[in-house]
Amino acid sequence: MKLDLERQGEGRTILAVAGGVELELPEDWPQRAELNGELTVDNVGSRFLINGTLRATGQADCARCLDSFRLEWEVPVEIMVLRDVHSDEGSDDSLVLHQKKGVVDLTEPLRECAVLALPPAPICRDDCRGICAQCGADLNQNPCGCVAEDVDPRWEGLPE
Ligand SMILES: [Zn+2]
Ligand SMILES: [Zn+2]
Incomplete structure (x- = not known):
């Protein structure tokens, strides 16, 4: 070049x-x-x-x-x-x-x-959904069913 x-x-x-x-x-x-x-x-x-x-x-x-x-x-x-x-x-x-x-x-x-x-x-x-932080599964290939831990507590208990 x-x-x-x-x-x-x-x-x-x-x-x-x-x-x-x-x-x-x-x-x-x-x-x-x-x-x-x-x-x-x-x-x-x-x-x-x-x-x-x-x-x-x-x-x-x-x-x-x-x-x-x-x-x-x-x-x-x-x-x-x-x-x-x-x-x-x-x-x-x-x-x-x-x-x-x-x-x-x-x-x-x-x-x-x-x-x-x-x-x-x-x-x-x-x-790209990345890798599950808990079980290490490739979330693009197989959703693992782990519950995400980092839910903001302010959202918990709110009516859906
Ligand atoms: Zn990726
Ligand atoms: Zn998982």
Whole structure:
């Protein structure tokens, strides 16, 4: 995932992304993500603006039921490459790289975008029921019949 500044045409071009990045995350999260999609590259001479949304997929462990599953998430990308190495121009929203010429390696900035876009917890599906805290049964497979202990006592005794 590289961008060759010398070969980049004027104006807007499309950069196709297809490749894996190591995420360096704690276990349960994907250790590696496959990124796919297209980004636009706007070349305005003094800088390049790389924009778009990629799809990421990676193997994760569900925080509720602990099953391994394929996590998919969207990765918004906004990277600015400034060709003036002394410029402090930038914006709050985009990652800013400084490089005068040659080939820019986008692997690390794309890794950062992918990590920032992760959901708050890896959950295999919205209605995953997880594991019973008392007997350990996988509630997606077989409801165990245990009575939940953590009922708020204020609700007890109220008429149905
Ligand atoms: Zn789950
Ligand atoms: Zn149970």
